Amino acid sequence: MVSSAGSGADGGATSSGVADGGGSPAVAVAPPGTPGRLVAVVEPDHASWVQRVVAAILDNAILAGVTWLALGPGFGVPTLTPGWGSAAQDGARGGGPLVLVPVAAVVVLLVLQALTGWTPGKLVTGIRVVREDEHRPAGLGKTLARWVLHFLDALLLIGYLRPIWHDKRQTFADSIVRTLVVREVPDLPRRPRIVLYSAAVVTCVLGLGYGYVPISGVSSADVADDSPLCEVATPEPALVAGEIRPAGSVSINRDRRLWTVRETRTTRPGAVLTWTSDPSARDADYRVELDARAGSGEDVVISRSWDIGSGDADSWSDSDGFRHDRTIAAGGDRHDVQVDITDPEADAALAQLDAEPWLDVRLLADGEVVASCGDAVSYTRSGLEG
Numbered sequence: 001m002v003s004s005a006g007s008g009a010d011g012g013a014t015s016s017g018v019a020d021g022g023g024s025p026a027v028a029v030a031p032p033g034t035p036g037r038l039v040a041v042v043e044p045d046h047a048s049w050v051q052r053v054v055a056a057i058l059d060n061a062i063l064a065g066v067t068w069l070a071l072g073p074g075f076g077v078p079t080l081t082p083g084w085g086s087a088a089q090d091g092a093r094g095g096g097p098l099v100l101v102p103v104a105a106v107v108v109l110l111v112l113q114a115l116t117g118w119t120p121g122k123l124v125t126g127i128r129v130v131r132e133d134e135h136r137p138a139g140l141g142k143t144l145a146r147w148v149l150h151f152l153d154a155l156l157l158i159g160y161l162r163p164i165w166h167d168k169r170q171t172f173a174d175s176i177v178r179t180l181v182v183r184e185v186p187d188l189p190r191r192p193r194i195v196l197y198s199a200a201v202v203t204c205v206l207g208l209g210y211g212y213v214p215i216s217g218v219s220s221a222d223v224a225d226d227s228p229l230c231e232v233a234t235p236e237p238a239l240v241a242g243e244i245r246p247a248g249s250v251s252i253n254r255d256r257r258l259w260t261v262r263e264t265r266t267t268r269p270g271a272v273l274t275w276t277s278d279p280s281a282r283d284a285d286y287r288v289e290l291d292a293r294a295g296s297g298e299d300v301v302i303s304r305s306w307d308i309g310s311g312d313a314d315s316w317s318d319s320d321g322f323r324h325d326r327t328i329a330a331g332g333d334r335h336d337v338q339v340d341i342t343d344p345e346a347d348a349a350l351a352q353l354d355a356e357p358w359l360d361v362r363l364l365a366d367g368e369v370v371a372s373c374g375d376a377v378s379y380t381r382s383g384l385e386g
Contacts, residue, residue, distance in 0.1 A: 044135075046169040047127035047181040049161075056081050058121030058204040063105050064211025065257075070101035072262040073214070073255045078106045080119070080147065083154020114143035118186070120200040120207075126185050132168075132178040142177045149173035209258040217254045223247055223379060230373030232275070238284040238365035240332060242275025244373035246290075246359035248340060250380075267353055267379045269302075270340035271361040275371070276332040285309065287364040288322070288339050292349075292357050295376070301357070302349035306339050355380045 064077045109119050117128035117137045129146075131138055138146065152172045153159025159172040168180060186196065227247045232239065248270035255262045269292045277284065289305040306322040321343065325336040341350065360374040 044180055045183040046163075047125075047183050049163045049169070051125045051127050051183070052163060052169075052181055055119070055121040055125040055127055056084070058124060058207065059109060059119050061211040062109070062120060062203060062207035063102060065207040065209070066105040066211075067102040068210050068255075068257060068262070069260065070098045073216075073253070073264060075099075075102075077211070078102050080106070080109060081154075081160070082147065082150045084150075084157070084160060110143055110147060111140070114138060114140040117184070120203045123186075123197065123200040124204055126183055127181055128184040129179055129181055130184075132174075132180050138177070138179050142179060146173045146177045146179055149176055152176075206258070210260070211257075213257060215256040217256075223250060223377060227377045228373075228375035230371075230375070232371040232373070234370055236365070236370055237278035237281035238286075239363065239370045240276045240278055242273065242335075242371065244361050244363065244371060245272045246270075246361050246373060246375055246377050247272050247338075248359075248377065248379070265355070265379075267350060267355070267357065268340050268342060269350075269353070269357060269359055269377070270338065271359070271373075273335070273337040273339075273361070273363055275335050275363070277335065278332060279328075279330065281365070282328070282333060284365045285367075286324075286335070286337075287367075288337060289362040289364065290339060290341070291360040292341075292353060293360075294353050294357055301352050302341065302346055304339075304341050304343075304346070308337055308339075 059080050060077070063079060067075055067077045113119050113122070113129055115137055117130050122128060129138055129143075130136060131142070150159070150171070150173050153162070162171050163169040163181075168174075170180065174180065186193065188196065227245050230244045231242075232244060233241045246269075249268045251266050251268075253264040253266070255264070269290060271288065271290055273288065286308045287305060288308060289303070291300045291303045293299065294301055304321070308322055308324040321341065322337065322339040327334045327336075356376050356378045358374065358376050361372065362369050363371040
């Protein structure tokens with residue numbers, strides 16, 4: 001509280017100080033009509049740019065940690081500083097009702113800031129958001145408007161850098177909604193203050209640990225050796241004899257943060273085909289088609305096809321998710337083909353497959369199906385579980 005005193009002809013007068021919360025700077029004015037009235041104005045103690053950045057990092061770490069605990073890795077993280085936050089690594093996967101958990105965390109932090117001026121990050125760094133015209137919390141309306149207007153600050157980060165040189169240390173959002181960020185701590189008795197700060201520090205530390213300190217590991221395995229095998233034979237020159245094995249690969253990404261481990265399993269359906277063809281069919285144009293269903297469901301979740309081509313001499317190719325090794329021989333040509341769904345556009349559909357999807361594989365020659373195989377494939381491997 002700031003107070004000032006003055007004297008007049010009648011021997012003196014006093015002025016009353018006006019302050020809000022914890023001895024913050026304020027304006028003190030003597031009552032109207034007092035002789036020798038003296039007005040004292042004290043400028044707010046503006047927060048430094050570094051304090052604001054550290055507070056933003058801590059608050060966003062809390063949101064990142066909540067998102068990881070609720071949804072696992074690979075999801076976009078909400079932020080209190082729009083335009084300056086983490087982006088979605090994999091927007092294809094759904095999180096179900098748990099996607100509302102990070103949204104609720106944002107709402108809680110915004111409400112805390114609206115009603116008190118503090119968030120855990122701001123409390124730890126000793127800063128507070130208040131109205132510019134009167135020293136009290138900004139309220140819900142101004143807080144939400146300020147949050148949305150941070151998108152303007154994010155343009156080339158100019159607005160977020162503006163407090164470095166602005167006389168009131170304001171971003172564009174602060175100037176528009178008329179808020180200030182000042183150095184201020186809650187004016188509380190010793191014991192409640194210790195409890196409050198301890199809770200804020202623990203929350204920020206957990207946020208940093210769960211949000212920003214991953215220890216990741218990836219294990220993967222090819223399931224071709226364990227998948228079902230279909231032997232095929234046909235009198236057609238394009239396929240004299242051979243076999244088809246629905247296959248693919250599975251990988252598990254283990255993301256460890258503090259005391260918690262989250263696993264993300266990714267299945268990549270595919271097939272391995274081996275056959276011999278008559279030398280007279282060396283100009284046949286081969287194609288492999290694959291349909292994947294969730295378990296024994298009737299609806300196809302994802303379909304892919306690969307033009308593996310033809311050739312009249314020894315040939316080998318490895319592109320567009322397939323490998324074709326063709327060996328020319330007088331008694332018959334041998335074909336070894338492996339196809340896998342590897343394109344990033346497939347991730348949304350692959351997320352719908354369970355650990356034992358049903359795969360249908362077809363081999364076509366000049367547009368005609370010459371062999372097919374369908375069976376369930378297990379993508380659960382004991383070697384990946386450790």
